[in-house]
Structures are given as structure tokens and as C-alpha cells.
Amino acid sequence: MNADVFSLYGSPRSEGFSSSIHDALLAPLKETGLRIMEFNPYFSGVLPCTACSFCKSNERCVNDDGMNALYETLMTCSLVTVSSPVYFSGLSSPLKAFIDRCQFIWERKGLVKPKAAFFMAAAGSAYEGTFDGLRIGIRHFFNTLNASFDEKEFIFLKGSDEMDGTPKEALRTAGAIGKKYRAMLMQDGNE
Numbered sequence: 001m002n003a004d005v006f007s008l009y010g011s012p013r014s015e016g017f018s019s020s021i022h023d024a025l026l027a028p029l030k031e032t033g034l035r036i037m038e039f040n041p042y043f044s045g046v047l048p049c050t051a052c053s054f055c056k057s058n059e060r061c062v063n064d065d066g067m068n069a070l071y072e073t074l075m076t077c078s079l080v081t082v083s084s085p086v087y088f089s090g091l092s093s094p095l096k097a098f099i100d101r102c103q104f105i106w107e108r109k110g111l112v113k114p115k116a117a118f119f120m121a122a123a124g125s126a127y128e129g130t131f132d133g134l135r136i137g138i139r140h141f142f143n144t145l146n147a148s149f150d151e152k153e154f155i156f157l158k159g160s161d162e163m164d165g166t167p168k169e170a171l172r173t174a175g176a177i178g179k180k181y182r183a184m185l186m187q188d189g190n191e
């Protein structure tokens, strides 16, 4: 299936902090005719990569768990958005498994359409370097997707353990970023 936007939710909590911020970002994009594919690896049984190298010489992954249908979308869409909780200072494990399975795309680096990408994450605590591990992994993922991105704009919400709900300011920021991408994609004639 083709899509203009591929949105990867990395939290098992659909109403948690990172998912709420992600929803706020997508809201302006959903007001258009843009085709948005939302995917959460928690609910789809994405298997881990086993480094079998099958994807090096075949046009698919050896696993038949649904990922093969997503590679084309990831390679041809115009915007990728990703959200994750911080788990042990890293990405959530199903999200990491999804990213590892994009080794298929890494093997085809020269064939991936340029696109934009955005990342947001939520952490229960607030210690030095809370998001460092995620930042590095996401940078690697976005580079593999041939995506341009501005890390200074990424939304990192710290200290969620002490919060009652997602701060309005984070939701507003996400909405403004969604509007920016909406303008960019409509200008590019994606609708």
C-alpha cells in the first residue's frame, strides 16, 4: 500500500505521552487528503532480525510477518514520523525490532526516495542523557530512510512519571510541527 506519511508508534499505550504527542502532530495532516499509514509494532507481531542476509540477495525478508508489505511504503513515502517511550534509556523493544528489520532498506540505500522525518519521545525521569540512546538509533534509522530531519526540533518530554497528563505546550508544539509538514507536503503536490 502506498502512503504519503508513515507513522510509527512505539508505545504500547495508545493514550500515553508519546502517543498523545504523535496524535497531536498528525491531527493537522489528517485534515487533508494525504494518505497516512499508522503502524504500531506492539500489535502486529514484528519478528526480530536474525542477520540471515536473505534480504541482501532477495527482494523480501525471509520472515512472512507483514513487514514485506511495508518496505515499499517506507521507501517511497514523503514523511516518516516516529514516537517512542524511553525504556532502559533506549527505544521500546518492538520498535527496535521494526527498525532492525529495515536492514532490508539499508541494503537498498541508493533506491530510497528522499523524505522528511520527525521523532518524539517520552521519559518517566529526567537524568543527564535520558534520550541519548534513542537519538543515536533514530538518527541511524532516518539516514537509512534517506530522510532529512532537524534534531533540534524533536520533541523530548522528560519527567512524565510526575505528570497527570501530556502538557498542553508539548501538544501545541506537536500541532505546529504537523501544520508545518502539512504545508510542505501540500506544496509538494502530495494531495
Ligand SMILES: Cc1cc2nc3c(=O)[nH]c(=O)nc-3n(C[C@H](O)[C@H](O)[C@H](O)COP(=O)(O)O)c2cc1C
Pocket: 011, 012, 013, 016, 017, 018, 019, 084, 085, 086, 087, 088, 089, 090, 122, 123, 124, 125, 126, 130, 160, 161
Ligand atoms: C520497561 C520500562 C522501562 C523504563 N525505562 C525508563 C528509563 O530508562 N528512563 C526513564 O526516564 N523512564 C523509563 N520508564 C518510564 C517511561 O519512559 C515513561 O512511563 C514514559 O512516559 C512511557 O512513555 P509512554 O507514556 O509514551 O508510553 C520506563 C518504563 C517502563 C515500563
